Amino acid sequence: MTISRQWLILSIAFALVLIVTSTLLPVPWFEGKTVLQQFSPPSGTTQTFHLITTEYTTKVNGKKLEVYRWNPDTIIVHKGDQVKLVLHGIHGKEHQWSLQDFNRSGTIHKGKTSEVSFTANKVGTFALVCHNHQTPTSNGPMTAYITVLDSVKK
Numbered sequence: 001m002t003i004s005r006q007w008l009i010l011s012i013a014f015a016l017v018l019i020v021t022s023t024l025l026p027v028p029w030f031e032g033k034t035v036l037q038q039f040s041p042p043s044g045t046t047q048t049f050h051l052i053t054t055e056y057t058t059k060v061n062g063k064k065l066e067v068y069r070w071n072p073d074t075i076i077v078h079k080g081d082q083v084k085l086v087l088h089g090i091h092g093k094e095h096q097w098s099l100q101d102f103n104r105s106g107t108i109h110k111g112k113t114s115e116v117s118f119t120a121n122k123v124g125t126f127a128l129v130c131h132n133h134q135t136p137t138s139n140g141p142m143t144a145y146i147t148v149l150d151s152v153k154k
């Protein structure tokens, strides 16, 4: 075996050791996490959803019908996720809303944006209700459904 071939093998071995150790050992600038931990998604990730207040109108026999809706109105997350809803007031002067199962409520005004965050700590389907537009007689129902699936991702 020549000297240069030994150096080549030694260099490759050194590079492999460097790659393996840098992947598996905690790295100070990744807050003590390994490279694998840093770049694999944690179980409780933050999910951000933008919802806009939307108005639909139509006419039936000359009579105007209108309904307010959340858009989108269906959100699916996993148990343990941090959920951030960014609510954009587009149509409708004001929407007083609540998400009772997660003890959150607020008011959205036209042209304004507000945010609400919560931990999806229970499994099920939960209603984000606008109290100004709750029934067909009050131009609703303006309800979005947040479904929290069990934390096992498939």
Ligand SMILES: [Cu+2]
Pocket (backbone or CB within 6 Å): 068, 092, 094, 095, 096, 130, 131, 132, 133, 142
């Ligand atoms: Cu509303």
